[in-house]
Amino acid sequence: MTPLEAELRRIIAADGPMSVATYMGLCLGHPVHGYYMTRDPFGRAGDFITAPEISQMFGELIGLWAAAVWQAMGAPAQFALVELGPGRGTLMVDALRAARVVPAFASSVQVHLVETSPTLQRRQQESLTALKVPIAWHPAFAAVPSGPLIVIANEFFDALPVHQAVKTPSGWHERMVGLGPDGKLAFALHPDPIPEFASVVPEAIASATAGAVYEWRSGEVAADLARRVAEHGGAALMIDYGHSESALGETLQAVGRHGFADPLASPGEVDLTAHVDFAVLARTAREVGARVHGPISQGDFLRRLGIEARAAGLRAKAAAVQAADIDAALARLTGSGRESMGELFKAMAFADPKLGALPGFDG
Ligand code: SAH
Numbered sequence: 540m541t542p543l544e545a546e547l548r549r550i551i552a553a554d555g556p557m558s559v560a561t562y563m564g565l566c567l568g569h570p571v572h573g574y575y576m577t578r579d580p581f582g583r584a585g586d587f588i589t590a591p592e593i594s595q596m597f598g599e600l601i602g603l604w605a606a607a608v609w610q611a612m613g614a615p616a617q618f619a620l621v622e623l624g625p626g627r628g629t630l631m632v633d634a635l636r637a638a639r640v641v642p643a644f645a646s647s648v649q650v651h652l653v654e655t656s657p658t659l660q661r662r663q664q665e666s667l668t669a670l671k672v673p674i675a676w677h678p679a680f681a682a683v684p685s686g687p688l689i690v691i692a693n694e695f696f697d698a699l700p701v702h703q704a705v706k707t708p709s710g711w712h713e714r715m716v717g718l719g720p721d722g723k724l725a726f727a728l729h730p731d732p733i734p735e736f737a738s739v740v741p742e743a744i745a746s747a748t749a750g751a752v753y754e755w756r757s758g759e760v761a762a763d764l765a766r767r768v769a770e771h772g773g774a775a776l777m778i779d780y781g782h783s784e785s786a787l788g789e790t791l792q793a794v795g796r797h798g799f800a801d802p803l804a805s806p807g808e809v810d811l812t813a814h815v816d817f818a819v820l821a822r823t824a825r826e827v828g829a830r831v832h833g834p835i836s837q838g839d840f841l842r843r844l845g846i847e848a849r850a851a852g853l854r855a856k857a858a859a860v861q862a863a864d865i866d867a868a869l870a871r872l873t874g875s876g877r878e879s880m881g882e883l884f885k886a887m888a889f890a891d892p893k894l895g896a897l898p899g900f901d902g
Pocket of ligand 1: 592624625654679692694
């Protein structure tokens with residue numbers, strides 16, 4: 540049994556079952572035993588690999604995107620470049636290097652990294668110390684000072700706790716994590732239906748047949764981001780895996796060193812994620828006055844930002860072995876097969892409506 544499982548069993552024995560969202564939040568973010576609190580899971584030797592770890596091209600294109608957005612904002616003399624969940628800091632390093640083509644951007648930028656994990660904060664410090672820009676760390680987005688801002692969030696929302704509800708003949712019941720007859724962690728349904736649930740979910744979801752599962756997250760961070768860009772100027776770019784329209788179905792998954800795992804086995808030692816519902820994010824942002832761009836596929840977004848030309852430029856300078864790596868990275872980031880991220884991952888932005896068209900989204 541993992542140390543976190545022992546603690547979860549104690550909590551449940553004392554307080555009763557917890558929601559799937561509470562369980563996920565503790566698995567990833569428990570201050571001592573949480574998955575991200577204790578390790579650096581990224582990269583080829585880790586549990587999984589993310590787009591910025593696949594190729595420098597990803598962060599570079601996002602850096603150029605940010606520089607173009609900054610120009611569209613009227614080139615403010617001071618602005619915050621915020622990253623939510625920066626992992627190893629790789630994306631930010633690549634982005635700032637590429638954005639040096641716009642020297643005034645580099646002299647106006649203040650970097651704000653939002654990261655809950657002390658282990659990853661240290662990792663980010665190591666990656667970013669050589670850069671000559673002011674950098675501050677915050678445990679939550681709400682702590683980032685107000686003012687014009689550009690926000691980047693790659694594979695951040697998929698790590699935020701997800702709730703699950705199951706449709707039964709007596710209504711929608713929240714799925715909980717409790718203890719089975721053998722004392723092990725087990726899924727169970729809350730005995731009472733969620734009040735008024737059918738009135739807050741899309742109609743196609745509300746009328747689902749018994750057994751259907753619906754997942755949702757708190758909209759707090761999304762609303763906060765959208766409100767900030769609408770009020771202070773700027774844009775927030777989110778790239779994540781998920782669906783463009785709200786849908787039924789269970790997507791909570793656990794990934795460890797050996798591939799997919801049972802989400803209730805080895806809590807704290809495997810990553811937990813669930814698909815991002817871009818339709819809900821978009822609705823949340825529009826409600827508070829931001830303009831929504833996308834979602835479009837990651838493949839389309841990167842192609843429109845010029846990834847093919849960037850790959851050709853790198854290939855021209857590379858030895859044969861490296862050229863093959865560049866081609867493989869391009870295919871992985873933009874391709875549509877099951878092993879690739881180009882279709883499964885989506886890009887979406889919230890922006891100040893005054894900005895108009897955004898690179899990558901509107902041509
Ligand atoms: N963007 C990085 C890492 C993605 S993994 C990349 O693409 O490689 C998710 C990241 O979000 C990790 O850095 C994790 O520690 C952080 N994180 C997860 N939940 C968080 C929360 N609630 N607040 C701040 N950071 C969080």
